[in-house]
Amino acid sequence: MRTAARGVDEACRQRLEQRGAVRRESRRALGLFRYERLAAGPVDLAGPARARFKSAPATGFADPRDRALAALVSATHLDRKLELGRDRRAVRRDLKALVRDDWIARAVASAVLQDEAAAGSGGGGG
Numbered sequence: 001m002r003t004a005a006r007g008v009d010e011a012c013r014q015r016l017e018q019r020g021a022v023r024r025e026s027r028r029a030l031g032l033f034r035y036e037r038l039a040a041g042p043v044d045l046a047g048p049a050r051a052r053f054k055s056a057p058a059t060g061f062a063d064p065r066d067r068a069l070a071a072l073v074s075a076t077h078l079d080r081k082l083e084l085g086r087d088r089r090a091v092r093r094d095l096k097a098l099v100r101d102d103w104i105a106r107a108v109a110s111a112v113l114q115d116e117a118a119a120g121s122g123g124g125g126g
Contacts, residue, residue: 013038021045053082057091061098071098071105076112 016022020043024036053073056066073079074095099105 016045017041019043019045050082057094061094067098068102068104070095071102072108074099075105075109 013022016038017024020041022038023041025039026034026036028034049069052066053069056063056070059066061067061070073082074092079092079095099109
């Protein structure tokens with residue numbers, strides 16, 4: 001999955017840089033080795049998405065974009081990193097149902113599971 005996504009990864013970085021969400025910083029390790037890192041930029045793109053995600057369970061994920069975002073959050077296990085409120089189990093159950101209902105989220109969840117299995121087995125096929 002990482003190999004196939006290499007070009008997409010760079011395109012996403014460039015788009016985030018254009019939008020001001022990240023900035024590239026050129027650095028040197030030990031004064032010798034040059035490398036680049038991405039630092040947070042002045043524009044917060046995650047905040048509005050996080051706010052939409054937080055309010056979506058109350059509406060039953062009525063907006064199609066909210067459903068798609070929530071399904072992808074669950075498929076990639078990002079729901080483990082978010083504050084889901086007091087009824088965390090119910091929200092996670094609803095998120096898993098959204099994954100089952102969305103073919104793109106199902107495909108992403110399958111790819112994530114395969115990637116995790118490959119990383120867990122050392123990628124050596126056994």
